[in-house]
Amino acid sequence: MKPASFEYHDPTTLAEALELMARYGEQARPLAGGQSLVPLMNFRLLRPAHLIDLNGIGELNYLTPAPDGLRIGANTRQRVLERGAEIERRWPLLRDAAGLMGPVQVRNRGTLGGSLAHAFPSAELPIVMATLGASMTLRKRTGRRTVRAGDFFLSAMATALEPDELLTEIEIPALPTNCGWSYQEVSRRHGDFALAGAASVVALDNSGAIIHARLTLTGSTPLRAHAAEPMLLGERPSESLFKNAAARAAENLEADSDLHASAEYRRHACKVLAGRALLQAAGRAAALIQGGLS
């Protein structure tokens, strides 16, 4: 239960960190909050020869809200997301999910970028990013690129990050006005990883018809319900509409069996949670229009 030896690097600028990533590539691991990486190292499932500690890089730690969206430095701790007043007001889905990322001791250290780059299948933040239409900025010494959430998560614990790249920024676009939201999950205990989960945002026009709908399920990667979302547009919220859309969304869900839950259970639970998420998001959207949401 002790990690293997490694060489420790503590850059204080992003440029320095990218230089180290370029030099050591696959032999190196970046260390953010360490809440996923260090357990893997303690178990010796990972033995990186070089550890590049990002915690001293101040320029990766920021929350910048603007009218058209929110830019978040990858090193921003999960507790900061939970406490941000602007996040609570404009992206409450992110606040709700960040508060479920494990107990307070973990959220105090764990970072947004670290959770996304680890890409654990049942982590909360990846499906929230997919639902909010986030994009990730990936940097390496020789350049930068921007990848949408749907292209960032490749499979369980695999992302579009190249060995010499760092995830540096997450950008979340502004939501439509009066957008309702919901995050639903089943986990064995509070703060545990989700066995099944669903996230949704829904906006209505003044006549009560759906003008914006996004739905994502927890699978081996976050599964945006591209087939189900168009079924909702222009329709009025109803339980049967949402039940049908949820069933459609869960059709393509890849899930695994393990000792906690069978794949069949996970698919079924995701479908039920998707229906609940749509219903709650639409209900909140309606309440926001009436100015009645507390």
Add this chain to the structure above:
Amino acid sequence: MSTRQICVTVNGRQYSGAVEPRRLLTDFLRDDLGLTGTHVGCEHGVCGACTVVFNGEPVRACLLFAVQANGASIKTIEGLAPNPDELHPLQEKFWQLHGLQCGFCTPGILLTAEALLKEIPHPSQDQIREWISGNLCRCTGYLNIISAIEEAAKVLRANNP
């Protein structure tokens, strides 16, 4: 084996030492500094026994390397009581209300509860449960722990009106 020189403030006292980068903060505190009140349970971030307050926030010391604590200010359970003859109100209430049996999880829970009461002086039972959800106790069934935290909160509110 290369080592790094680090300087850390623990419970208000400065310590320095040379550590291998792979040395966990738990082992540095216990074996190098002799502060064995920080307990080591699972060593992979599940049980919460190793919780310490790191720059003001409770964290798991088994998921930090000692090198990362260079320049940091840490509070361990040895730093909770105001002096050797007096208990912190949390310790007093855990003792009075049987908030512990074997005591293995207690240091981590006390430090987590102290941070909770600083942030939320009047927590609900649900908030207490949420905050201590990262600390496993296999003896008490938690009910006495929750009562002890509630009672300590009353004392602290009365002391700092």
